[in-house]
Amino acid sequence: MKRRDLLKGLAGVPFLGAYGYLLLDKIKHTPDINDNPFIHFLEKKLPLPAEQTPYSSDGKKLRIGIIGTGSRGSYLMKALGFLPPESIDQMNEKQQLLFSEQPDLNVEIVAICDLYQPRAEKAALAAANIDRHGTLKFNRPAVRIYASYMQLIADNTVDAVVIATSDQWHAPITIEAAKAGKHVYCEKALTHNLEDVFKVRDAVLSNRITFQLGHQNRQTENYIRSKQIVDAGLLGKVNLVETSTNRNSENGAWLYNIPESANEQNVDWKQFLRNGNRHFNKEHFFRWRLFWEYSTGLAGDLLTHEFDCINQILGMGIPEKVSASGGIYHWKDNREVPDVFQVMMEYPSKNMSLMYSASQANSANRPRLIMGTDASLEIGGKINLNVDPGSRLYQKYLKNNLVQPNNAVCLNNAESLKLDGISSATEKYFASRGLLYTTHNGKMMDTTHLHLAEWLHAIRTGSSTSCNIDRAFEEGITAQMATLAYREEKVKKWDGDRVI
Amino acid sequence: MRNNKSEKIALTLLRIAIGWLFFHEGINKLITEGWTAKMYLLQSNGPLQSLYHWIVSNESILQFTNYSLIVALTLIGLALIIGLYERFFTIAGIIILALFYFAYPPWGELINNHTEGNYLLVDKNMITACALLALFHFNIAKEFGLDRFRFKPNN
Numbered sequence: 001m002k003r004r005d006l007l008k009g010l011a012g013v014p015f016l017g018a019y020g021y022l023l024l025d026k027i028k029h030t031p032d033i034n035d036n037p038f039i040h041f042l043e044k045k046l047p048l049p050a051e052q053t054p055y056s057s058d059g060k061k062l063r064i065g066i067i068g069t070g071s072r073g074s075y076l077m078k079a080l081g082f083l084p085p086e087s088i089d090q091m092n093e094k095q096q097l098l099f100s101e102q103p104d105l106n107v108e109i110v111a112i113c114d115l116y117q118p119r120a121e122k123a124a125l126a127a128a129n130i131d132r133h134g135t136l137k138f139n140r141p142a143v144r145i146y147a148s149y150m151q152l153i154a155d156n157t158v159d160a161v162v163i164a165t166s167d168q169w170h171a172p173i174t175i176e177a178a179k180a181g182k183h184v185y186c187e188k189a190l191t192h193n194l195e196d197v198f199k200v201r202d203a204v205l206s207n208r209i210t211f212q213l214g215h216q217n218r219q220t221e222n223y224i225r226s227k228q229i230v231d232a233g234l235l236g237k238v239n240l241v242e243t244s245t246n247r248n249s250e251n252g253a254w255l256y257n258i259p260e261s262a263n264e265q266n267v268d269w270k271q272f273l274r275n276g277n278r279h280f281n282k283e284h285f286f287r288w289r290l291f292w293e294y295s296t297g298l299a300g301d302l303l304t305h306e307f308d309c310i311n312q313i314l315g316m317g318i319p320e321k322v323s324a325s326g327g328i329y330h331w332k333d334n335r336e337v338p339d340v341f342q343v344m345m346e347y348p349s350k351n352m353s354l355m356y357s358a359s360q361a362n363s364a365n366r367p368r369l370i371m372g373t374d375a376s377l378e379i380g381g382k383i384n385l386n387v388d389p390g391s392r393l394y395q396k397y398l399k400n401n402l403v404q405p406n407n408a409v410c411l412n413n414a415e416s417l418k419l420d421g422i423s424s425a426t427e428k429y430f431a432s433r434g435l436l437y438t439t440h441n442g443k444m445m446d447t448t449h450l451h452l453a454e455w456l457h458a459i460r461t462g463s464s465t466s467c468n469i470d471r472a473f474e475e476g477i478t479a480q481m482a483t484l485a486y487r488e489e490k491v492k493k494w495d496g497d498r499v500i
Numbered sequence: 501m502r503n504n505k506s507e508k509i510a511l512t513l514l515r516i517a518i519g520w521l522f523f524h525e526g527i528n529k530l531i532t533e534g535w536t537a538k539m540y541l542l543q544s545n546g547p548l549q550s551l552y553h554w555i556v557s558n559e560s561i562l563q564f565t566n567y568s569l570i571v572a573l574t575l576i577g578l579a580l581i582i583g584l585y586e587r588f589f590t591i592a593g594i595i596i597l598a599l600f601y602f603a604y605p606p607w608g609e610l611i612n613n614h615t616e617g618n619y620l621l622v623d624k625n626m627i628t629a630c631a632l633l634a635l636f637h638f639n640i641a642k643e644f645g646l647d648r649f650r651f652k653p654n655n
Contacts, residue, residue: 009648012582015516019523019581027531097550 038394038402045232046411049225055450055457057106062456065111065158065182067149067173069123071256072187073114073164076214077126079448080162082109084126085138100132102449105456110157113146116285117266118259120145148271149173153180160210160459162452163187166288167296168274171196174211178203183459185452187214188308189300190476192274194484194499197476204469212455212465213472215308219450222412226370226379227313229411234385235372236393238314238352242369243306245298245358253331253339253360254289254301258282283334290335292487297337298358299324299482304475306356307345308467309368311474313379318477318494319345319354324486330361343482356482384408512644515635516581518628522593523577529570536566544603552603572596580635583645590636597629 064080066073077083081102088096109127114120124142131137146152149169153161153176160183163173171191177184184204190213191197204211217223230238247253262282269280276293278284288294289301311317326341339361345354357366367380374391378384387394389405397403451467458465467475481492481499493500529535541552541562555565572592579589606619617624641647 005648008644009583009646011512011644012516012519012580012646015520016578016581019520023524023527 036402038397041397042234042409042411045234047228047232049221049228052221052224055453056460057104057453057456059106059460062107062459063110063157063159064107065113065146065152065155065161066109066123066127067113067152067161067163068165068169068187069112069114069119070116070164073162074123074126075448076162076164076185076187076452077109077123079446079452080105080107080109081132082126082129083132084122085129085133085135087126088129088132088134089136102446103453105449105453107456109143111144111146111152111155113149113152115268115272116259116262118261147268150176153177153182158182160184160456164214166272166294167300168192168294171200172274174200175203178207178209178211181207181209183210183455185212185214185455186472188304188475189296189479190304190472191480192294192296192300194477194480197473197480200476201469201473210455210459210462210465211469211472212451212458213308213467213469213475214448214451215305215312215467215471215475216447216451217305217309218312218466219445219447219454222379222383223309223312225412226377226383229377229383229385230313230370233393234375235370235377236374236388236391238370238372240352240371241310241314241354242366242371243310243354243356244366244368245302245306245356245360246363246366247360248363252363254287254335255331255333256287258286262286290333290337292336295337296479296483297486298326298339298341298360299343299486300479302358303341303343303356303482304479306368307354307478308471308475310354310370311471312466313370316347316350316352316354317474319481320348321346321491321493322478322481322485323491324482326358326486338486341486343485345478345482378408383411385411508640508643511635511638511640512583514631515583515586515640515645518593518631518635519577519580519582521577521628522573522596523581526570526572526574526577529566530574536562537569538562540603541565545608546602546605548599548602569596583641583647584650586641586645586647587636587639590632593632594629594636597625597632601625601629 066077069077078087078099079102081104083099088099091099108130112120112124112127114123121142124145125138127143128140129138130140144155146155149165152158153173161173161177163170163177163184163186165173165187167189169192170186170189171193174184174186178200191200229235262285264280267280267282267285269285272285272294274294278293284291284294289297295301322343322345324341324343326338328335328338329340331339339359341356341358343356345356347353365380367378370377370379373388374393375388376386378386386406386408387398387403389398391398394403398405403409455465457463477494477499481494484490484499485492538556541556544552555561573596576589576593576596579585580593601623606621606623639647642651
């Protein structure tokens with residue numbers, strides 16, 4: 001073989017040698033991210049994300065009655081695995097696949113109750129669609145429709161009820177169902193007035209039913225993880241929490257569609273009114289969230305989600321003092337409830353404040369912010385820990401430049417801690433990009449489906465629900481304090497037993 | 501192909517550079533403790549999303565994918581650097597790049613602040629794949645690379 005041939009044939013080999021030399025040199029001179037004492041400290045303090053146990057649907061098939069089948073009620077039915085055949089027709093292939101893959105909860109919807117007849121009929125067909133078929137294959141008879149919730153509750157074939165009515169009916173229906181020994185999944189807000197909060201708690205406790213309030217955020221991996229972070233003491237002493245609601249659309253401002261065909265014949269207006277004898281009003285029936293007579297406004301509808309989310313993480317319970325302000329600043333329609341709304345919740349004995357702020361005419365993205373003496377936690381699609389420059393806990397790491405103050409450290413889970421550390425050489429420790437997944441044991445899941453699954457699991461096994469009546473009571477009292485503070489323009493106080 | 505020495509050297513350098521890129525991707529994953537393609541696959545948004553999500557849904561398939569990817573990247577890289585079985589490995593490289601391309605196809609919004617560059621239809625994966633396609637046809641390793649010995653065993 002000629003020397004020229006040999007050299008040409010081996011042309012690439014020196015590059016391999018150069019690569020090996022450079023790599024070894026780089027390994028020698030790159031500080032190992034895993035050797036960062038700050039990371040070691042976090043890893044030591046922070047337990048691994050808890051493996052979520054799947055909610056078992058084994059055992060007896062549970063028979064459910066749905067009371068209220070508007071947009072939320074229909075969504076709950078979908079989360080239970082029931083959709084009208086025509087809705088399945090309208091889905092694209094991917095949506096159909098996702099829906100068909102949603103786990104079977106081993107339930108049957110045996111009865112429907114809604115005050116608007118066409119809606120009840122549609123829901124009754126959805127309830128019968130146990131095979132999740134489109135119109136072509138669907139051939140089952142609709143399930144029973146009851147004209148009143150009392151009749152549905154009296155039905156012996158109903159084991160449990162899902163309540164998704166307007167706010168003013170949550171309490172009366174929950175109380176009746178509890179008295180009849182039916183388990184209850186109730187949408188937020190817990191009640192429409194203060195006295196009902198106590199009555200609902202008594203009814204649920206004395207009849208020993210399994211109760212779940214519809215704060216599906218309890219199932220969200222990020223909040224479960226955030227609780228671990230707070231419990232591990234990584235924030236120091238929490239003294240201020242900021243949380244908010246921002247929406248900017250007609251739908252977000254509750255201006256729902258009013259069906260033209262709705263009239264006094266197909267709307268049970270009398271039953272809709274809990275008190276009084278107001279004349280039939282379509283706007284009030286279909287846009288009930290805008291009026292105090294049926295609604296709790298932003299306090300009951302959206303503050304409650306935020307409150308429960310923070311309560312899930314911090315477990316701070318009912319505020320000792322609540323003040324509220326705001327007004328109807330944008331939607332100059334017939335509404336009575338404010339569209340810009342602020343609530344200050346004070347916890348003197350826990351040395352912290354919780355600040356809620358909402359706008360229905362702006363959709364800025366404001367992450368929840370939990371502020372402690374050592375760090376702040378920003379909870380959005382990702383969980384970012386920002387070490388405070390004044391922290392004592394992290395003092396030595398700050399001094400040695402092992403962590404940069406107010407530079408986000410992404411803590412979604414153990415994997416993100418490792419991955420983000422590696423993925424970007426330009427950022428010192430962690431990339432702050434979010435990891436887009438809300439998973440349940442590695443699978444993308446609908447939180448409402450999980451929340452219902454947890455409730456059904458609890459009914460079958462006697463275990464507790466995550467948003468049980470104790471948590472619901474805290475939510476209910478807080479929402480009522482906020483509404484009263486706004487409407488009466490007074491600071492409302494909680495003395496441990498009652499609101500004054 | 502024209503018998504121009506500078507052209508051949510340029511093509512050889514291109515092959516080695518692409519090989520280097522693959523080789524380092526493989527080695528880097530190999531030496532990174534706990535590396536997994538899980539997050540990459542979970543966040544993918546292209547036409548192969550369901551395949552990638554299926555991979556993630558099963559731990560042993562995910563592990564197999566992780567190892568296969570490391571082995572493939574390293575081998576392709578090594579082969580391209582030293583110029584061995586060039587035609588086979590350029591095609592293997594194109595297939596891998598296509599899998600990357602369709603994991604995050606640049607067909608979406610014009611402005612995306614979360615990526616390190618801005619692409620519309622054509623991205624670095626596609627350009628590298630095109631370069632590999634050219635290398636496949638020129639087959640320069642027959643002259644500058646170990647393939648020279650395969651094709652001229654007695655010379």
